[in-house]
Amino acid sequence: MIQKWPVLSSKQLADFRIFTVRTDVKRSPRTGAEHDFFVLDTRSWVNVIAVTPDDKLVMVEQYRHGSDTIELEIPGGVMDAEDPSPVLGGQRELREETGYEGDRAEIIGQIFPNPAIMSNTCHTLLVRNCRLTHPVEFDSCEDIRTHLVPVAELPELVASGKIQHALVVVALYHYDLWRRKQASPH
């Protein structure tokens, strides 16, 4: 049976504002040998599937500094320290980035963005009946353009490689599976 590795010691090495890096020394339960591992710690994230009453997804187009590309994504981001829950954090991100608000918000999935080297989680939040109710509130590093995309077109956008952000693809699969379950609940 696969076992967890016990941690012998842990030390933070660096703080890069949006994430910190630590090294953990652990012992292999199989060989008994000690190894050190680097782990990135960061707040948890939330991605938002925001659907309008006429079955369109509220998507955002934005420049991404890691990949140096412009990506078609969904609203979302890092949970604030003040966010009391992923549901409220996701609704805040949706409102700030797009000006949309909806109702019947529910978590439909939760994953590890990268359990090999990162400790955090990411929730997928579904918000229905979304309508434009607020002006957007970009922070100084955000340039975001909103697009309404028919829900029926989403699988082809993933299959054709037009949607490239892994965590957005994850959220769209959660939503695809959620919709299939609604269509045939038994």
Add this chain to the structure above:
Amino acid sequence: MIQKWPVLSSKQLADFRIFTVRTDVKRSPRTGAEHDFFVLDTRSWVNVIAVTPDDKLVMVEQYRHGSDTIELEIPGGVMDAEDPSPVLGGQRELREETGYEGDRAEIIGQIFPNPAIMSNTCHTLLVRNCRLTHPVEFDSCEDIRTHLVPVAELPELVASGKIQHALVVVALYHYDLWRRKQASPH
């Protein structure tokens, strides 16, 4: 229209073996202001959808040091410097982690694991007709148990949250969409 941000300067800050961290100073095309951003650089990754002749997926169960959890995943990993292509790198990972080999290997998807803070890409490789042909070759930090999972059970494993690694969920969506296209090509 959303524009890329020009890079004014770039500097590597730290080397953590499996990834390095750099800071880029960029200028906002919207406001003209300068900002600095942290970016993680690492090799590209490949994840492998390995299917047996009787429609089972070759999965691996392993302990993950970032999340400190045991995860049900698919074979895959970091491309070696010597890997001439994602196809060959993925076949190598499949063989080393599970001892399986197949044929008709093809890339069915490519994404950015995290374009906000990481520069690398991850390919999804589909390998069919997989059979156990080799002993496994774990490196000293790998404890891996192979599971054969019927392909028809995969969507429920994602929907129920039993598969939690984001990049594995991405690969399974690529495969799900590929299968749907095979079933109704028009």
